[in-house]
Structures are given as C-alpha cells and as structure tokens.
Amino acid sequence: LKTGENCKEFVLMQDGRLMAKELRFRWSRCARTGKTERSWHYGIAEGTFSLLDPTTCHVDVTWRNWAEAVGDDQEGSSSVDDAMQPWEAKMMDDNPPEPRHLLPSSSNQINV
Numbered sequence: 290l291k292t293g294e295n296c297k298e299f300v301l302m303q304d305g306r307l308m309a310k311e312l313r314f315r316w317s318r319c320a321r322t323g324k325t326e327r328s329w330h331y332g333i334a335e336g337t338f339s340l341l342d343p344t345t346c347h348v349d350v351t352w353r354n355w356a357e358a359v360g361d362d363q364e365g366s367s368s369v370d371d372a373m374q375p376w377e378a379k380m381m382d383d384n385p386p387e388p389r390h391l392l393p394s395s396s397n398q399i400n401v
Contacts, residue, residue, distance in 0.1 A: 292316060307338045307350055316365075325365025329373065331358045355379050 293315035300308045311332040318325045334355035338348045360373035 301338055301348070305337050305339070307336045309334045309336075318365075327362045327365060327372070329358075329360040329369065331373075331376075332356070352381060355381070 293313065295314075296312045298310050302308070309332075311330075313330040314327070316325060316327040332355065334352055336350055336352040336354075338350050341347045341349050356376045356378045358373055358376045360369065362372040
C-alpha cells in the first residue's frame with residue numbers, strides 16, 4: 290500500500306513580496322512484512338512578484354531565496370523531528386528558474 294500527500298501554498302503580499310511553501314509526504318506499508326517506510330520533503334521560498342495583467346491577475350515571479358529539508362524513516366517508528374535533516378539553503382538557478390516547482394505552474398508566471 291502506497292499513499293501520500295502533496296500540499297502547496299503561496300501568499301502574495303501587498304508590498305510585492307511572495308512567500309511559497311510545499312510539503313510532500315509519502316508512506317508505504319509492505320503487506321507481507323508489515324514494514325512501514327515514510328519520507329518527507331519540505332520546501333520554502335521567498336521572492337517578489339509584478340502584476341502583468343490586472344484583469345486576469347497574471348503575475349511574474351522573481352525568486353530571491355529558497356531552502357529544503359528532507360527526512361526518511363525506514364522503520365516507521367521515528368518521530369518527524371528525529372527523521373528530518375537540517376534545512377539546506379539552495380542556489381538560485383536561472384535556467385530553469387528555480388524553485389518554480391513551488392508554484393502551481395510550470396513557469397515563473399501564474400494566474401491567481
């Protein structure tokens with residue numbers, strides 16, 4: 290049995306800043322052995338946005354900083370705090386512009 294959860298949120302601030310976060314959680318249980326495995330992935334980013342079209346609320350995003358934290362539990366018994374690795378700052382990459390995976394879009398432009 291495999292299941293999971295994906296959650297993404299982003300907030301456009303009145304001063305032109307953008308905050309985004311993501312959670313991916315996966316777990317699986319082997320029917321034969323009863324073994325449970327879990328994994329977590331957290332991402333958080335900040336940037337700025339500019340309004341391209343006010344009638345459709347189409348915005349362009351410029352990222353400034355982002356970080357990720359991951360964790361694995363192969364036995365299914367560790368707490369989330371014990372399983373998680375420390376947050377790791379990520380390098381900004383212009384091609385492709387990361388961390389665009391935190392947005393509900395395949396580019397750095399979104400309609401909100």
